[in-house]
Amino acid sequence: MTTTPTATATATTTELIDPRTGRVRGTAPLSREPEVAAAVAGARAALPGWRALTPKERGRRLDRLAGLVEEHVDRYAALERAGTGKPEAEAAGELEQVADLFRFYAAAARTRTAPAAGHLVPGHESWVRWEPVGVVGAVLPWNYPLLMAAWRCAPALAAGNTVVAKPAETTPDSLELLAEHAAAALGPGVLGWLPGDRLTGRLLVASDVDMLAFTGSGAAGADVAARAGIRRTSLELGGNAPVIVLPDAPAHTYAALAEAVTYNAGQSCAAPARVITLTENYEAVVAGLTKALGARVAGRDFGPLNNADQAARYDALVASSAAGYDVAGTVAPAAGEEGGHWRPARLLADLPADDPAVTEEVFGPLLTVQHSDGVAEALAMANGVPQALAASVWTADLDLGLELAARLDAGEAWLGCHLVQTAELPHGGRGASGHGTDLSTLALHEYQRPKTVTVRLGRTLDGV
Template sequence: MTSDATTGTDVTALIDPRTGEPRGTAVCSRLPEVRAAVSGARAALPGWRALTPKERSRRLDRLAALVEEHAEAYAARERAGTGKPEAEVAGEIEQVADLFRFFATAARTRTAPASGLLVAGHESWVRWEPVGVVGVVVPWNYPLLMAAWRCAPALAAGNTVVAKPAETTPDSLELLAEHAAAALGPGVLCHLPGDRETGRLLVASAVDMVAFTGSGRAGADVAVRAGTRRVSLELGGNAPAIVLPDAPADTWASLAEAVTYNAGQSCAAPARVITLAENYEAAVAELTEALAARVAGRDFGPLNNPDQAERYDRLVAASGAKRNVAGTVAPEPGEEAGHWRPARLLADLPDDDPAVTEEVFGPLLTVQRAEGPAEALALANGVPQALAASVWTGDLSAALELTAALDAGETWVNCHLVQTAELPHGGRGASGHGTDLSTLALQEYQRPKTVTVRLGRRI
């Protein structure tokens, strides 16, 4: 971080992860900027929350249309900050527009607890009210999509939002805030660029709630700083994939594609393949071949920043795996110095290996051997994170038994990373708490108020 000599403001250098070269600077907001953003959101709150769900829905739908109309501009900004392939970026922008449209509708279809004559002589009902100003902090792996996951339900519920992007990827959220000002009104969604200190200042500010997506260590710090205010935390995962001997033939290619999507920088990506003894060697051989077919630079992008690349390298170097097989890196000319890492498989490693117990957050799969389904389940549930998991088998009964016993907020059978706006996503244990996606996410950003009226008397 440096100071801009002309303005005196703190700025951070932005790096293109594809090349490792500087691509500009971004402002690091400090206390005056944080206070101004929160004040702006507070001023916009009465007008936004007073709108009928129908009117909020119309405005959110307009924001979705603006995202679609300017998809190329969003794609350019996303690629600049993340280095994602064009196809990945295009798909994520489609999801962003869909999320705002989904929650535009969800705002008009809320459910509430029972109401009516529940106590003799009294009429009761429940009002769902917005929490107020929500501070949103999102990570660099999905800068625009994670912002939509948090902002869309918060806005649909009647809150205003101050959103802080990651230090390395401020670009697309800035554009979203510009379009939100046009579609929703000034101050309804504020963009607050900055670094970790900016995030701490936002959490400590006069926001009514904090929605945070990021690392477990940072999430714990957010929870402490937030005190008694509501906090929603999505803190990453270390997803197991239990592969039984009768798994479908496309299991290996599916897992290889899922772990290299976004260069493995997804909290729900498969990380730990767990097999039975009888199919362990076959799994290692098949995964080695499937991962070799995924080429960094052609099929998936780079890691996001030097710190993440260093962390990835450190965990690989610390692993006690006896088999460490890496795939191919083929960047475009001029991109050789980017943060590229190959698809990698680690096998014959202890169950307490750091590549197993920690979230690597890269294009890497470990393979562990279990003596039976019970031991496989114990290995799957044997890490602190509990966000997502998958089971691969042709036996539906076995699949359902295992998914019921897995400690994870989201599970898949014979697939992985299949998500839609209608289905909830959220973690347990060290993966945090709270709900993203689905109509259930609205309740993250609302408070119930019970109203009971005594009947038979004039008011």
């Protein structure tokens, strides 16, 4: 999340910038105490009716919402692209995932799993009820405005909670439309929209919500956790994904990594970041990635960085790197978009282990390459940073690849691919990458509380 430098507690609007051009594209409201209180009160009022619905009825309404996303997909795509600069194909693919997520959780809430139940104590019957937490405050990032909203809101809503969602300051557009459609499909107050800046987020955290779901930077996540107190939190705080490339890596490795690190201009928490080779294949990997990244053109194959603050942070990390090898690709924006936050695909190599481009999450279209003396050292280097969200291994040796995937400290590990995700598979971090689960049926329990119910039986049938 970023804040506009001129935004203050008394400001009522903020300017929105088109990242493709760097020019003002409109304004958005900044929610303060009255708006936050009203949104949370609306969600609180809607909660009894929403949680009382059967999973089947909630599922029908969530399916209706998915249908509205598909019916208005062109409007959603235009809003997503205005805030992020994503290419048309990226926006279209992500909107397809948004609709799929609401449909997935519409069905998943009807196929629950629970701990053991039945005759567990003599003379008693027991079972477990999964109950919603209540009102969920969701603070969302700018890199995938609508998709991350679906990651958080779909399971929370399916589990019987109501949600107040705060989009990032730079990308409020598509969530406003989703809230409009949610009011029609789910009912008033079930999914609220709260535009604003960092102060708005803090006001939401301090409000009368029962749980906080946050996706963003580590520093901001630590602040949310501190302010949340004893309330439940679900935190996804970024990554710095290692990529172990062994000498027998398949031929598609370089092109696949180049595509993954430039998807969304590298602004993905699970994007490949730190390539680690053995000494024997280091030069070949540097050469292969140089060629593959050189074929990816900013403005043609991928979009810009999201905002001026992010562009400045990225530039500072690149400038502070002590890399001996620094090669950048091509930037070719469309006519009229020369002033946007475009950055080329970049490769840094021959750099020290403590280089900031290695130790920090860059969040841009950049790969670093380091080498190790053996597989064990490569694994230690991969696990040598505080973030532990995602990782990948590239080798033709399936046994070795699976062993490395098992020993990588990451919530998600890929073998021979990267950034392959689907609604059925969980995603979540460890260590400095936060805690909690997005995606899959496991995410339902993120937004539920178990209640054990035990009944003493008045009488039994002897001999039965």
